[in-house]
Amino acid sequence: MSDGFSYADFxxxxxxxxxxxxxxxLSDDQVARFAVYxxxxxxxxGQALGEAYPVVRRxxxxxxxxxxxxxxxxAVPPRQRSLALYGDGFxxxxxxxxxxxxxxxxxxxxxxxxAWLESLHAADAAPxxxxxxxxxxxxxxxxxxxxxxxxxxxHSEHPVVSIWQANQDDATGGxxxxxxxxxxxxxxxxxxxxxxxxxxxxxFxxxxxxxxxAAEAACDGADVVGVFQVLLTDGAFTALHPEH
Amino acid sequence: MLPIRAGVGFKPQHADAALAAAGAVxxxxxxxxxxxxxxxxxxxxxxxxxxRFPLSLHAVATSLGGAExxxxxxxxxxxxxxxxxxxxxxxxxxxxxxxxxxxLADLLPMPRARAVLDRLVENIDQVQTALGRRILIENPSNxxxxxxxxxxxxxxxxxxxxxxxCGLLLDVNNIHVSAHNLGFAAAExxxxxxxxxxxxxxxxxxxxxxxxSPPLLIDDHSSAVPDPVWALYRDALGKYxxxxxxxxxxxxxxxxxxxxxxxxxxxxxxxxxxxQAA
Numbered sequence: 207m208s209d210g211f212s213y214a215d216f217x218x219x220x221x222x223x224x225x226x227x228x229x230x231x232l233s234d235d236q237v238a239r240f241a242v243y244x245x246x247x248x249x250x251x252g253q254a255l256g257e258a259y260p261v262v263r264r265x266x267x268x269x270x271x272x273x274x275x276x277x278x279x280x281a282v283p284p285r286q287r288s289l290a291l292y293g294d295g296f297x298x299x300x301x302x303x304x305x306x307x308x309x310x311x312x313x314x315x316x317x318x319x320x321a322w323l324e325s326l327h328a329a330d331a332a333p334x335x336x337x338x339x340x341x342x343x344x345x346x347x348x349x350x351x352x353x354x355x356x357x358x359x360x361h362s363e364h365p366v367v368s369i370w371q372a373n374q375d376d377a378t379g380g381x382x383x384x385x386x387x388x389x390x391x392x393x394x395x396x397x398x399x400x401x402x403x404x405x406x407x408x409x410f411x412x413x414x415x416x417x418x419x420a421a422e423a424a425c426d427g428a429d430v431v432g433v434f435q436v437l438l439t440d441g442a443f444t445a446l447h448p449e450h
Numbered sequence: 451m452l453p454i455r456a457g458v459g460f461k462p463q464h465a466d467a468a469l470a471a472a473g474a475v476x477x478x479x480x481x482x483x484x485x486x487x488x489x490x491x492x493x494x495x496x497x498x499x500x501x502r503f504p505l506s507l508h509a510v511a512t513s514l515g516g517a518e519x520x521x522x523x524x525x526x527x528x529x530x531x532x533x534x535x536x537x538x539x540x541x542x543x544x545x546x547x548x549x550x551x552x553x554l555a556d557l558l559p560m561p562r563a564r565a566v567l568d569r570l571v572e573n574i575d576q577v578q579t580a581l582g583r584r585i586l587i588e589n590p591s592n593x594x595x596x597x598x599x600x601x602x603x604x605x606x607x608x609x610x611x612x613x614x615x616c617g618l619l620l621d622v623n624n625i626h627v628s629a630h631n632l633g634f635a636a637a638e639x640x641x642x643x644x645x646x647x648x649x650x651x652x653x654x655x656x657x658x659x660x661x662x663s664p665p666l667l668i669d670d671h672s673s674a675v676p677d678p679v680w681a682l683y684r685d686a687l688g689k690y691x692x693x694x695x696x697x698x699x700x701x702x703x704x705x706x707x708x709x710x711x712x713x714x715x716x717x718x719x720x721x722x723x724x725x726q727a728a
Contacts, residue, residue: 210597211561213517217549220556231597238662239594239631246556254555284553287511287524288486327487330494355488396491 220247221283223276251279254289259296259319261373265309274303290327294320311364318370318400321358321391325398328356333394333441339434347421348449351414356393357442359412362386367402388412394441401440407433415442419449452477452504452538452650452694454724456716458709459671459698462495467706472502475713477538479506479696482531496535506539506650506696507532508619511553514573514587515560516546525580532581539650539694541586541619542577544570544607557590562599562606574614586649587611588619591656591669592628603628604642611647618643621652622683623675623698627667636682645690653683653716654698672701675712684719692723 210231219227220243232240252275256263263271282295297316300306306313331354342349360366367389368382388408390401403411406427413423414437420430437443455476460468468475478499485492499505509528512520532540545557560566578585589607601609611618620643629636655673659666675683675697687693697712 213546213549216558217552217554220554220558221552236594239666242593242659242666242668243556243558247554250555284555285551286486287513287521287548287553288483288527289555290484290487290492327490327492330489356490393490396494 220244221280223280248276248279251275251284251289251292254292255279255296258293258323259316261319261370262296262300262312262316264373265312265315265369266306270305274300274306277303291323293323296320311362311366311369314360314362314364314366315369317360317362318366318389318391321360321389322398322400325356325358325391325393328354328393331355331444334438334443334445336435336438338446339438342446342448345448348419350417350419350447350449351437351443352445352447353415353417354392354394354442354444356391356398357415357440358389358391359408359415360389360391361405361408361412362388365402367400370400371402390436390440390442392440392442399440401436403433403436404429411437411442452506454692454694454720456713456720457504457506457694457696458713459696459700460496460499461703462492463703464706464709465495465499469498469502471710474710475503476717477504477506477694479508479698482507482509482528483511485531486527500535504538505535506541507535507537508588508696509540509542510557511547512542512573512577513546513548514542514577515544515558515566515570516548516573517569518549520573520576520580521548525577528577529581532583539586540581540583541588541650543588543590544603544610545590559590559592559594559596561596562601562603564600567601567606567610570610571614574610574616578614578616584616586617586619588621588652589624589628591621591624591631591667593631593666593668595632602634602642604639608643608647617649618647619650619652620648620686620693621654622686623652623654623656623679624669626679626682627656627669630667637685640682640686640689643690648686648690648693651683651686651693651695652698653679653695653712655679670701671698673699674708675715680715680719683716687719687723688726691727692720695720 215229219229255275278299284292297313300313363386365382365387367387386405388403392399409425410423410428411433453476457477458475460478460480543557546560625636625639653675654671657668657670659668695716
C-alpha cells in the first residue's frame with residue numbers, strides 16, 4: 207500500500223500537544239487540512255474534559271484549562287471508546303503539574319468532580335430504606351452494609367465541598383473556612399448529591415462504605431448517629447447484613 | 451427497518467418536547483457510545499424515548515477503517531446496547547477512530563488502497579457477526595486526500611458494501627462538503643452509487659473556514675441544512691427513491707421547534723418522492 211501513509215504517524219501527530227505537529231508525508235499545502243482533524247480531536251476531548259471538570263475549569267479560567275487539557279490529552283489519551291467517562295486520572299495529573307501548584311486544592315476539587323461523574327453514570331440500584339435501621343437495635347454495631355454503586359467518598363485537607371459549592375451556578379457566596387473536609391457523593395435515583403462531612407465523620411463513613419461494621423469503623427470524634435443518618439438519607443447503601 | 455420518514459439526532463434537552471409531540475418526527479438517532487455507561491439519567495431518558503420512537507444506533511467508535519480489527523470489549527458493549535434498545539437500524543462510518551488502544555474521538559480518513567479495502571470488509575464482517583445483524587456504512591466528510599488511492603470514494607464504498615453484505619448510509623451534506631474540499635462533482639458521486647444499497651440518508655449544515663485558502667467546508671452540524679444540500683437531497687431521492695432521512699444538529703443545538711421544522715421540510719420532500727415512486 208501507500209509508501210507514505212501510516213496510521214501510527216497520523217495518530218501521533220494528532221495527539222501531540224505542539225500545534226504544528228504533522229505526519230512526515232504531509233505536504234506543506236496540506237497542513238491546514240490536517241489541522242481540521244487536529245482541531246476536532248483537541249476540541250472534542252478538551253470539551254469532554256471541561257464538561258467533566260466544570261469547577262476546575264472555572265477556578266483556573268478557560269485559557270489555562272485549554273492549555274492543560276492539551277497536555278493531559280497527550281499524556282492520558284482515551285482508552286475507552288466512549289467519552290462519557292473520559293478524564294480519569296486528571297486529579298493525579300494536576301498533582302504533578304507545576305503550573306497548577308498555585309491552587310493547592312485544585313486536584314482535590316478534580317477528585318470530587320470525578321466522583322460526581324462516576325456517581326452519575328454508575329449502575330442504578332434501590333437504596334436501603336432509612337427505617338430498616340430501626341429494627342436492628344443492638345445488632346447495629348456489628349451489622350455490615352453494602353455500598354450503593356453510585357456512592358463515593360473523597361477526603362481532603364482542604365474545604366473541598368465548600369469550594370465546589372461556592373462555584374456552582376446557584377451559589378449564594380459567603381466565607382469559606384480553611385479546614386479539612388470529606389465529601390459524600392451519592393445518587394439514590396436521578397440526581398447526584400454532594401454533602402460535606404468533617405474529617406472524622408468522613409473516615410467513619412468511608413469505613414462503613416468499605417464494608418466495616420460500626421464497631422470496627424469507630425473512630426475518634428465521629429458522630430456515629432449523624433453519619434448513619436446522612437448515609438441513609440442520601441442513599442449510600444443498598445443492603446445490610448446483621449452479624450449472626 | 452426505519453420508517454420512510456424524517457428523524458432527528460436526539461438531544462436529551464428535547465426529550466419532553468419530543469414526547470409531547472410524538473409522531474411529529476418519525477424516528478430518533480443516537481451515538482451508542484454516549485450510552486456506554488452502567489446506569490443513570492442517560493439510560494432513563496433513552497428508555498422513555500424508545501417507548502415512543504423507532505431508534506437508530508449510529509456508531510462512531512468501531513474504527514472500521516483502522517489498521518486493527520474491532521475491539522472485542524467495545525463490540526460486546528455495542529451488542530448489549532442493541533439487545534437492550536432493539537434499534538431499527540445500526541450504522542457506522544467509512545473511517546477510523548482508534549489506533550494501538552487509543553481512542554482518537556474523530557472520524558479519520560482512511561487510504562483507499564486495495565489492501566485497506568480487504569481489511570475494511572473483514573472488519574465490517576466482524577461487527578455484523580458480533581451484532582448478529584446487517585449494518586449500514588456512511589460516507590465521511592473529507593478534508594484531506596491521502597496518498598495512493600486505488601479507487602474513488604463511491605467505488606470504494608460500494609465495493610465494501612457489496613463484499614461485506616452491508617448497506618449504505620449516504621450523508622448528502624458530507625458528499626457536498628467533500629466534493630468542495632477535494633474537488634469532485636457531487637452528481638457523479640450520486641451516479642456511482644446503486645440505489646438498492648442505500649437505506650438511510652443524513653442531512654446537516656456545515657461551516658465555511660475561509661481563514662485557509664482555498665476555503666474549506668467544515669462538517670460541524672451546527673446550523674440548518676443549506677440550500678445546496680437540500681438540492682442534492684432532492685437529486686438523491688430522484689435517483690434512489692424515498693429513504694429514511696435524518697437531520698443532524700449537534701453543535702449550537704436549537705430549540706425543538708427549529709429542529710422539528712427541519713424534519714418537516716425533509717418529510718415534505720420525502721412525501722413528494724413517495725408520490726413520484728408510486
